[in-house]
Amino acid sequence: EDNPLDKLPGPPRRPIIGNVFEFLNATPRELFLKLRLFTKLYGDRYVVKIFSRRILHIHGVKDVEIVLSHSKNITKSKPYTFLEAWLGTGLLLSTGSKWHKRRKILTPTFHFNILKGFTMVMEERSRALVEKLKAMDGNEVNLLPYISDCTLCTICETAMGTQLDLDKSSANVKYKNAIIEIGSLLLSRLTKVWLHNEFLFRKFPIGRQFEKCLHTVHSFADNVIMERKKTWKAGEQTVIDEIGMKKRLAMLDLLLEAESKQEIDLEGIREEVNTFMFEGHDTTAMAIVFGLMLLADHQEIQDRIYEECQKVLGDFDHQPTMSNLADMKYLEAVIKETLRLYPSVPFIARKVTEDFMLDDLPVKKGAEVAVHIYDLHRRPDLYKNPEEFRPDRFLNGEVIHPYAFVPFSAGPRNCIGQRFAMLEMKCVLIGICRNFRLFPHVKGAKPLLLADILLRPAEPLFVKFVQR
Numbered sequence: 348e349d350n351p352l353d354k355l356p357g358p359p360r361r362p363i364i365g366n367v368f369e370f371l372n373a374t375p376r377e378l379f380l381k382l383r384l385f386t387k388l389y390g391d392r393y394v395v396k397i398f399s400r401r402i403l404h405i406h407g408v409k410d411v412e413i414v415l416s417h418s419k420n421i422t423k424s425k426p427y428t429f430l431e432a433w434l435g436t437g438l439l440l441s442t443g444s445k446w447h448k449r450r451k452i453l454t455p456t457f458h459f460n461i462l463k464g465f466t467m468v469m470e471e472r473s474r475a476l477v478e479k480l481k482a483m484d485g486n487e488v489n490l491l492p493y494i495s496d497c498t499l500c501t502i503c504e505t506a507m508g509t510q511l512d513l514d515k516s517s518a519n520v521k522y523k524n525a526i527i528e529i530g531s532l533l534l535s536r537l538t539k540v541w542l543h544n545e546f547l548f549r550k551f552p553i554g555r556q557f558e559k560c561l562h563t564v565h566s567f568a569d570n571v572i573m574e575r576k577k578t579w580k581a582g583e584q585t586v587i588d589e590i591g592m593k594k595r596l597a598m599l600d601l602l603l604e605a606e607s608k609q610e611i612d613l614e615g616i617r618e619e620v621n622t623f624m625f626e627g628h629d630t631t632a633m634a635i636v637f638g639l640m641l642l643a644d645h646q647e648i649q650d651r652i653y654e655e656c657q658k659v660l661g662d663f664d665h666q667p668t669m670s671n672l673a674d675m676k677y678l679e680a681v682i683k684e685t686l687r688l689y690p691s692v693p694f695i696a697r698k699v700t701e702d703f704m705l706d707d708l709p710v711k712k713g714a715e716v717a718v719h720i721y722d723l724h725r726r727p728d729l730y731k732n733p734e735e736f737r738p739d740r741f742l743n744g745e746v747i748h749p750y751a752f753v754p755f756s757a758g759p760r761n762c763i764g765q766r767f768a769m770l771e772m773k774c775v776l777i778g779i780c781r782n783f784r785l786f787p788h789v790k791g792a793k794p795l796l797l798a799d800i801l802l803r804p805a806e807p808l809f810v811k812f813v814q815r
């Protein structure tokens with residue numbers, strides 16, 4: 348069958364099997380390097396073939412715009428199905444009318460007034476983090492465990508309305524570690540075609556280990572749902588205490604409300620809880636970790652954030668309001684520049700369900716498209732000195748094309764939590780920059796990166812926090 352994609356460049360394709368051997372047993376680090384190499388060798392569009400699957404890889408801004416803004420091609424592709432045992436067909440993985448319905452139920456969770464209530468939690472959590480960092484007394488800190496603790500507590504308390512019991516934190520630690528392990532097991536599965544079959548996968552030790560991790564994360568989430576159900580009563584959740592904001596509307600309440608109207612069932616709630624617990628804490632944690640690493644290496648940028656805090660918030664240690672947070676324009680540019688260089692979600696992929704034109708290239712139903720956000724964000728035709736960390740580029744009009752910067756994706760399947768994430772990242776960085784000077788482990792070092800579901804460093808990142 349004649350397919351225009353077969354004329355595109357890419358690693359040499361063998362008859363029948365295509366490029367299967369290209370990825371066989373590649374480690375996450377090798378996979379990351381291979382993808383970067385392909386971008387360099389084959390340019391803006393290249394094709395990888397795995398048996399009859401044609402996967403079109405893109406990172407040109409015009410192509411990215413066409414794919415992401417397409418209103419019909421919203422179905423996620425093969426690698427995502429490996430996530431299904433964990434996240435079900437929650438918002439991230441579902442498609443068609445199920446996705447439309449869920450998106451409608453969940454969108455109100457991110458309304459301005461609700462986010463306003465959430466920033467109180469973000470604030471409290473960032474204060475707790477600052478105290479923990481103070482206790483480290485200027486010693487080097489392995490960032491991820493500290494930061495993901497903070498973001499996990501925040502998502503639980505805001506979206507689920509459940510305060511993680513800090514004394515019994517072993518359950519949190521187990522949950523977080525299970526998530527990290529799931530990521531690496533999935534990647535390892537992705538590179539071994541014989542493990543793609545569900546039945547075979549379960550027979551191998553890797554499949555059984557995966558099963559174990561699933562048990563840990565699912566029981567954690569079930570526990571959260573049970574806790575909230577105990578106190579939740581129909582109708583009551585709309586009351587938000589104006590003074591203390593103690594009784595905050597949680598996403599889970601909207602789901603329980605929808606359940607009482609038979610718009611969703613318990614299994615559906617479970618899917619969304621798992622989806623949000625994962626999407627809502629790990630992505631944000633990675634962005635903050637990379638941000639702190641970059642700040643530690645750039646004293647002058649830390650100082651500018653500190654000055655902006657003084658200007659917007661004053662000396663007085665009050666809680667930033669929504670309008671304060673909106674006024675922190677420099678900090679916002681720093682966060683954007685961090686997400687440009689280290690987009691927590693380095694690539695996304697779609698299955699083409701309807702023929703479409705990628706500019707001059709016909710793409711037929713059945714193909715898959717991988718959008719490399721990482722490569723897009725480092726294109727020299729979009730960014731001057733793309734490897735350089737320079738937040739000012741987001742303030743001086745250098746970034747023009749609306750699809751040149753898409754860490755949260757764009758179009759109908761964009762990130763539903765992006766405003767939540769921006770607020771949380773701001774709160775945490777304000778707390779840290781007001782209280783500490785950051786120093787790098789090794790000056791000027793660039794971390795080695797891995798291809799995982801999320802972008803991760805190959806080695807833990809350390810930073811020293813010295814009180815101001």
Ligand code: HEM
Pocket residue numbers: 423438439440450506622623626627628630631634690691692695696754755756759760761762763764765767768
């Ligand atoms: C820096 C932080 C974050 C980044 C970089 C990020 C990035 C993304 C990206 C790129 C997508 C599209 C995925 C795809 O097409 O496969 C996405 C979707 C999604 N994100 Fe985020 N995200 C972040 C934080 C959050 C937070 C805090 C939440 C929840 C509170 C969240 C919830 C979701 C959900 C539910 C989806 C699926 C939306 C849909 O398909 O309708 N994300 N995110």
